[in-house]
Amino acid sequence: MAKKVTMEFIAKQLGITKNTVSLALRNMPGVSEKTRNEILRTAEKYGYKYKKSNKKNVSSDSKTESICLMLSNDTKNSVGFFSFIQYGIESEGKRNGLNTILYCFDDNKEFETPVCIRDGIVSGIVTLGRISRKTLNSIVGLNLPLVIVDDFFDDIRASYVLTDNLSGGYIATEYLIKSGHKNIGFFGDVFVSPSFFDRYMGYLKAHVRYNIPVNNSFSVIDKNMSTLLHDGVDKVVDELKKIPKLPTAIFCCNDLEAISLYKAFSAMGISVPDDISIIGFDDIESSKSVSPELTTMHIYKEAMGERAVKKLIERMNGKECMDEKILLPVTLIERQSVKQIG
Numbered sequence: 001m002a003k004k005v006t007m008e009f010i011a012k013q014l015g016i017t018k019n020t021v022s023l024a025l026r027n028m029p030g031v032s033e034k035t036r037n038e039i040l041r042t043a044e045k046y047g048y049k050y051k052k053s054n055k056k057n058v059s060s061d062s063k064t065e066s067i068c069l070m071l072s073n074d075t076k077n078s079v080g081f082f083s084f085i086q087y088g089i090e091s092e093g094k095r096n097g098l099n100t101i102l103y104c105f106d107d108n109k110e111f112e113t114p115v116c117i118r119d120g121i122v123s124g125i126v127t128l129g130r131i132s133r134k135t136l137n138s139i140v141g142l143n144l145p146l147v148i149v150d151d152f153f154d155d156i157r158a159s160y161v162l163t164d165n166l167s168g169g170y171i172a173t174e175y176l177i178k179s180g181h182k183n184i185g186f187f188g189d190v191f192v193s194p195s196f197f198d199r200y201m202g203y204l205k206a207h208v209r210y211n212i213p214v215n216n217s218f219s220v221i222d223k224n225m226s227t228l229l230h231d232g233v234d235k236v237v238d239e240l241k242k243i244p245k246l247p248t249a250i251f252c253c254n255d256l257e258a259i260s261l262y263k264a265f266s267a268m269g270i271s272v273p274d275d276i277s278i279i280g281f282d283d284i285e286s287s288k289s290v291s292p293e294l295t296t297m298h299i300y301k302e303a304m305g306e307r308a309v310k311k312l313i314e315r316m317n318g319k320e321c322m323d324e325k326i327l328l329p330v331t332l333i334e335r336q337s338v339k340q341i342g
Contacts (some may be wrong), residue, residue: 007048025043046244066104067101069103075222091310125139125145126146128305147311159315166201167202169199172203173206176277185215186200186251188257190253192224215247224255250279259280272337282296293337
C-alpha cells in the first residue's frame, strides 16, 4: 500500500493541490500551519515518506532539487544581455545542487502555471527580465519562494536583484560633463523599463549636481531608436532630424540604442566622436565590435544571477528574511566614443 501512495493521492484525500502537499512536506513557506499538520498526519497515516536531505542547506550531496527560471519570450530572444544573467543563475544553482528548469511565456497572454510547478518538483522561482504586473501577480500567487531579477514594481513587495541604474546614469552623465560636455541628450523610452527610467533619473541628477540646465530638445525619451531601426535606418534618421540642434554628447539607455545611433549618424555623415560623443549602458559584446569602440557602463550580469540564487536559497531554507531590493554596482568602461572638448 505504502509504495502506491503519492503526493497526488494525499492531495485528493484533503481536497488540496499537489503543490501544496509538496510545499508542506519540504517544510517550505506558503502553507498554513493547520494545513501543514493535516498533510503530515495524512502522509504518516498512509505510510508516505518524502525523501529529502537531512542537511538544512541545499547541497550537491542531497537529492537534486529544482528551481524554475521564468522569462518572457521577448527576454529570451534579446541579444547579448540576459543570457549572461541566466548563466549566472544556472551556475550558482548547480554549485548548490539545484537543477534549473527554464520556462518561457508570452507576456501578452494569460499566464499558465508551468507543469514543473503543478507537479510539485520546484522549490523556488526566479523571474528574469521585463514582466507585466498581471503576470507577476500570478507568479506571486503561486506561493513559492521568489526572486525577481532586472525588473521591479514599487508597490509589489518582493525580493529584487537589480543593477544600480540611477547611480550608473549619474556616473555616465558625469563622465560626459567632466569631458567638457554641457549640451547632453538622453535617448531611450524611459516608460518601457524601470531600468531605463532610473538611468534617466541619474542623467537628471548629474545635471542638477553640476548646475547644468537640462535642454529637453536634446533628448528622445518616448521611443527607442533600436526599435525604429527594425524598419530601416531612415526611420532613425527622420527622428534625429526633428531635433532642432544636436547636442555634443548623448547618453543612451543601453548599448543597442547607442549602436543604432552609430548607424544613423553614419548615414547622415556625422562622425562619432568627432562630431558627437556617445555613451551606452550594459557593456554587451557588440559594444567592442563597433568603430569607434563604445564607451559604456559595465553591468555584472553573471553576478546578478548568482546573487539571485543565493537570495532564493535563503528563502527555500525557510529563513525569516526581509524582502530586499539588492542593487549591484556598475563600472565605467572608457573606450573611444567620447571626445574631450574644451
